[in-house]
């Protein structure tokens with residue numbers, strides 16, 4: 001596959017921080033390479049803005065909470081108004097009036113991550129008593145959308161699918177309906193970071209996982225809510241990942257993933273940078289040898305020739321979910337973007 005002269009899509013983590021420590025999140029187990037780092041308005045202007053006119057889409061998060069970036073508002077102002085599809089995911093707690101004022105009518109897609117659909121469950125999984133705040137912010141979002149007569153941002157609710165949350169999938173669909181989430185529900189699949197969590201994997205009880213996800217999809221359809229299993233059904237995922245160990249993947253031909261310390265990765269889940277935007281321009285990195293070598297080792301069927309990242313692909317849309325070992329990172333000392341395991 002030929003890559004374009006410049007990427008049409010960028011994933012940019014504007015901040016390497018989050019205001020939460022969810023029970024299932026990598027941030028509860030790993031420390032970011034440059035903890036607390038943020039992209040400033042000046043850095044964004046100097047190193048990323050020159051590429052905006054070439055972009056079709058821009059994702060402003062992948063591993064952290066974008067709204068912890070102190071320059072989020074001026075940076076979004078630079079992006080807003082261009083012909084670019086914009087997207088970010090947030091836990092929704094920091095959707096202040098100023099942020100809502102900026103994004104309503106301007107942001108294309110917004111995902112709000114909620115695992116636990118009442119105060120007690122939310123506290124259990126998200127580890128903070130903020131369920132009511134999220135509901136309040138979603139109400140404000142929808143009120144403003146109505147006032148401005150806009151469908152943007154198109155809202156979606158995302159939840160983590162694990163054995164103990166499978167019974168809440170139907171609640172997720174009801175929650176999405178209540179909050180007018182036109183994008184419905186997206187269920188992301190879990191990978192685990194300590195042996196005690198292994199029982200939560202889809203692979204720990206595939207029959208139950210299959211049955212409960214089917215029930216949820218049916219319930220959502222009955223109330224008119226789109227419901228997406230991000231990794232696909234167990235059956236489809238197994239068939240599609242059998243040959244390579246992951247689904248055929250073309251992300252490194254389409255996009256670059258940027259961390260706030262300037263490191264640039266070939267995809268959002270790789271662990272080795274292919275350059276740093278403060279040392280080389282994004283154009284140089286895009287056409288450089290490191291990325292070219294990585295691309296050659298993405299879809300090869302020979303597992304010995306595949307990039308280590310691709311052999312253990314953890315991208316929700318590409319990785320295999322039926323293999324418990326592939327989703328158990330209990331023994332790993334490193335994680336995405338150079339994160340290292342916390343010393344307990």
Ligand code: SF4
Nearest residue numbers: 018020021022025091
């Ligand atoms: S809100 Fe998202 S990034 Fe933050 S701790 Fe929870 S799962 Fe991790």
Ligand code: SF4
Nearest residue numbers: 249267309310313315
């Ligand atoms: S690690 Fe996964 S998402 Fe990244 S390039 Fe490899 S197969 Fe694609």
